[in-house]
Amino acid sequence: MLRSETSKVESQRPSLPKSPFQSPLLTAMANLLRTPLHALYLEQKAKMMPFSGWEMPVQFSGILQEHAAVRQSAGAFDISHMGKFVLTGEDAIAQLQKLVPSDLSKLTPGKAQYTVLLNEQGGIIDDLIVYHQGTTDGAEDGELQGEKVTLIVNAGTTHKDKTWLEKHLTKTVSLQDLSQTQALIAVQGPSATAKLQQLCPDENLAAISRYGHQTGQLFGHPAFFARTGYTGEDGFEVMVPIEAAAELWQQLIALGVTPCGLGARDTLRLEAAMALYGQDIDDRTTPLEAGLSWLVHLDKSADFIGRSVLEEQKSAGPSRRLVGLRLEGRNIARHDYPILHNAESVGTVTSGTLSPTLGYPIALGYVPTALAKVGTSVEVAIRGKTFPATITKRPFYKSTK
Template identity: 65%
Template structure:
């Protein structure tokens, strides 16, 4: 979800860093963290997730808990999605918006219902590079006399187990039956006898769970899954997997200058069922008048790969740039995302990508590029 970045200052490390070292993972700087980019190889790890199961250390991501009697109503003013529809055990992928309807971050809100005191409870997971920014924004806009906000980011490990066999590998270690949990469902249970929060969410386009747990138990969980045959995966495979599924990467495909309607996230915008929220008026105008640009999927008509930042042309004129691009390991051809003028965003539209001074043909295609036959839907 967050954009890799070069960092000359000291990098943070997750509690699972030592395990990555033991496995001789190749490491990289990412959002202020030193993280594994690959273990056995990006293609190997990618196919493991598509065909069986892989696991990712995503402990660098921000983890917040919130509770208060008016929690949902307060959060409603910060996102374009209608959170009042959520039942306990359900979650919503959504975005925090600035007054211009630009995306501060994309997040997942997990609603946990009411506690014995009648307070609504929830968990918010945010991107690593934007954790401090998001925390500041939330604390500025929530009434902290009503809402208790806790930042668990440094206290918890987060492991994603993804793939068609993810549940089969994970179930023997989990007390609760995972079978009835729906996509974007979540629960609190025990893993290896230790308290844990499990959510049927992920960033790969496959079925699977994300597990939030104490560091010592997280290390034990990783080691058990490794022994069982789950393939450790790094940020490289996480990127190719999410791009095949056309999932946005914050800092590249979406940022504080892009609106959800421009980014193809209109399904998150519930103008008809909720009241006022930050950025609403901008989205109302965009919906009425139509957006000027859209994030589209591109398929290269050859083996050349369109990378982030490459220019997109039409009839020799630069009309946009690539936000993400790779050679799809599953499809075996190059794919990319790019913002282009709305009139050129039609499926089948031919465009050119400039690569090292030459132009190469690309065609606008429907997103996602790949849809897993085994992935659960909400």
Template identity: 60%
Template sequence: MAESSQRSAADLHSDIPVPLIRTPLFDLAINLNARMTAFSGWEMPVQYSSISREHQAVRSTAGMFDISHMGKFALTGNVLEQIQRLVPSDLSRLQPGQAQYTVLLNPQAGIIDDLIFYYQGDREGQQRWVAIVNASTSLKDKTWMLENLDTAELEFEDLSPTKILLAVQGPTAVNQLQPLVAAELSTIKPFGHLEAAVLGHPGFLARTGYTGEDGFEVMVDPDVGLELWRSLLASGVVPCGLGARDTLRLEAAMALYGQDIDDTTTPLEAGLGWLVHLDTKGEFIGRSVLEQQKRDGVQRRLVGLQMQGRNIARHGYPVVHEGKPVGEVTSGTQSPTLGQGIALAYVPTALSKIGQELTVEIRGKLYGATVVKRPFYR
């Protein structure tokens, strides 16, 4: 996928600005007077109308996001045996049409990226898989995977430059998408996916998302994506930017790579223990570290914080207990749905229990916060 991490070594050490990359939907965003921002080397809409309006649209009806900047890989061949070594999750449990959210791990069990593997089934004896990864780590992920996969056993195709990806999310999203798709979407379960005609053209649709709501992510050719965006817009689906995407995912306590998880955090520290299947799979990168953490426990955990009053904790703010800094906020916002400040933060395991009272330092003053169950919104 073409993004910021694809800059050459000369670019990285040059004073000449590197142009931001634009998705095929850029002009449509400009026509809708979207406010644009730089994100992982891309010029992306942060909002079209207002973050609160777009957030509320996804919670109450339907909104759509251009997520074409994300990395999109197709793997064909003897894939399962190869990718099992890259993740802590047992992908052998997947049936055709099912998917697994998981993480790529380094030898220290740090998270290289979080991603979704989609198993499409076999065709002529060849397994067919799709992987969708984060925009900021697309090149890193591709490099890591190719370094650790036997390319004599499989074919790896980077679809990122040639495909559009749209997320249609919200309680009415499926109904509004259905007239444009030549397959019954209501029968697809969460994390299910299928190949079907979208506006008469080949498409890949998955019942996945990053908002805490129902909906689909749709991968199609660029010209089809442009037509799909226009059709959904005409039917009343609200265009949404990165701002609402962030508040929605935080209410659902979904991790943002580079803030809540990174290559120094393990899935057990990040509250992603449900992705670690030590009992049902063999060797994988980082297994020994996770086995030790499972046995001895972790020193810190990612927790959800509910702020007292109208105070808002932001990324990087210190978390304090009994006058001493004990952690740091990784993500925080004022929840549009709940009307209160919410945050994620790493704290010592001893202070991670539900109901634990802590404080967050905001501009030199301490404000109360309580460890609460995640997600904040269900």
């Protein structure tokens, strides 16, 4: 999965251009990285925006239409901007265990684990997916014999993560950065697996379980198929060499898969209440505050950076928690809007949208633990006025397919 990403659609939104529209946007685009699909986007008249140092499509046919396609049939997302690392070495997993609060001893070859890198304060350096790929004989360039794991991280944190990993991994583990040589395309939705299957008749995608993955072939290129995603729907994330990306993209579209941009990726992940790094979680939030305590395993003896802080926070109880909010009316509570209780500011919205599937506004935000109960009434200040909101169960939307 290759989760986190999308938006900053809010903080870097391509808003109505202000005068003179000689565009901060266009100037800002000049120094941005481009994915291998960039030329196709110009042909397809996608709306482009800067995101985490990349020039990315924010929408093709329209956010609502793309969103509905993923909920009802299938959509494709270019997520080639995400960071891709391969760790190899005899104790690769044991070394990675020192950096994450999840229990990696439960992770078996062919399976994946969503987790976070933590700093010494227990703050989240990044969220990522760890794919256990079994063992390698070390014959490939740059690999060391032993265990092999692939990490997919956020685009905006790729450099920071790499520095952190290189600082903490010893020489018995090799870190290869495939971010520039591999493309990543997500195919998501109830019919995503069937569509993708048509392009790789030699693979048996149905046999791959949720969070499972395998390597194979696509159009004569080596490919990595992972049943992960960032939309709340079933589907795959496919890693191929950049020279195979355009063919994969065009073949998917030819099969009726809807091309989707970062705008729909954001509304989809938010309905599924998946965190966006840099917006809902960051270096100053811990997984216990961010609703990610399910991935923190303090019952295991394995030590990891940030563990002592999390132990203290767990015994005292975190002072604030990430909650889901449902608003009345149609006003959207957006990033950084204040959350009020009894007319006092008690927290902040971190993400919000009008849920295309549910038809009402939803948001994520932090509130004091005492208020973090489903059903509690709060208010959100939206451009000077306050609107009632109710703390509600996450995820807002759950696929039944």
